Amino acid sequence: MIFEHEIPEGSKLYFGDAARRKREIEQIASDVLYADGFEEIVVPLFSYHQHESVSDTNELIRMGDRANHEMSLRADTTIDVVRIISKRLGRNTDHRKWFYIQPVYRYPSNEQYQVGAEVIGEADLSIALTRSLEIFVRLETTPLLQISNINIPKILSGMLEIPMDDFRHIRIENFLALDIDWLTKLVYLQDPSEIDAVLPLVPEELRAELQKMKELCQKISYAKTVVAPLYYAKMLYYDELYFRVIEGNEVYASGGRYKNEDVTSVGFAIYTDALLEAGV
DSSP states (O other): OOOTTOOOTTOOOOOHHHHHHHHHHHHHHHHHHHHTTOEEOOOOSEESOGGGTBSOGGGOOEEEOTTOOEEEEOSOOHHHHHHIIIIISTTTOOOOEEEEEEEEEETTTEEEEEEEEEEETOOOHHHHHHHHHHHHHHTTOOOEEEEEETHHHHHHHHHHTOOHHHHHTTOHHHHHHTOOHHHHHHHHOOOGGGHHHHTTTSOHHHHHHHHHHHHHHHHHOOSSEEEOTTOOOSBSSEEEEEEEEEETTEEEEEEEEEEETTEEEEEEEEEHHHHHHTTO
């Protein structure tokens, strides 16, 4: 029996002080982004292309349009923004810095509010990362920043025949069981200042990818920064440097570099619900 006051599990309800704080967080984020030359975009709730963004398509909430073409509720915004700007609005604007404030949805009824930003045609992740950290400064909170590189798990998977699921599910015990000294050092590598000591020990294929992580850490100069070279994001489109902003077990934000067709871009999403639940 479903009572009149019940809402679906995973959906969100904000009122009073929580609703006011949600609006304040969104206003602070939009002020930071507008000041840096971003423009706002609101993309459709329905999409034909979400399967290109989400690794587990079982999470999509699907339906058909009038012609019975399959579509789904928006589960991720990044690729839709890039596609709409480049394919649909390309003749009307050459602007490349965009942000959005809107929720995404996952099966069966999970709703997540986000503030996201994309810099289309830009390969330097520090540009997006700096803006996201500025928002947290304005929110007067200093969570942990984790820097990773999606290429490293991919290279290791091919080199050592490690299943990608081991990286997706962070099965550290399987990496340690291989008893490879340099791999063990990668498992325990956290401090960006220790990357230089590890570089001569790892196979040549990994050195350039670790160097990219080091250079990103140097560009942003954020005190609470760690590196996690074996972390693998579950989004399909990230192809290199990637970051998460974390407090305890909660992820406040994530972002990275990605490619859609021939266009390389960078972006991030701040998870408003996580901030509200933490009382930020």
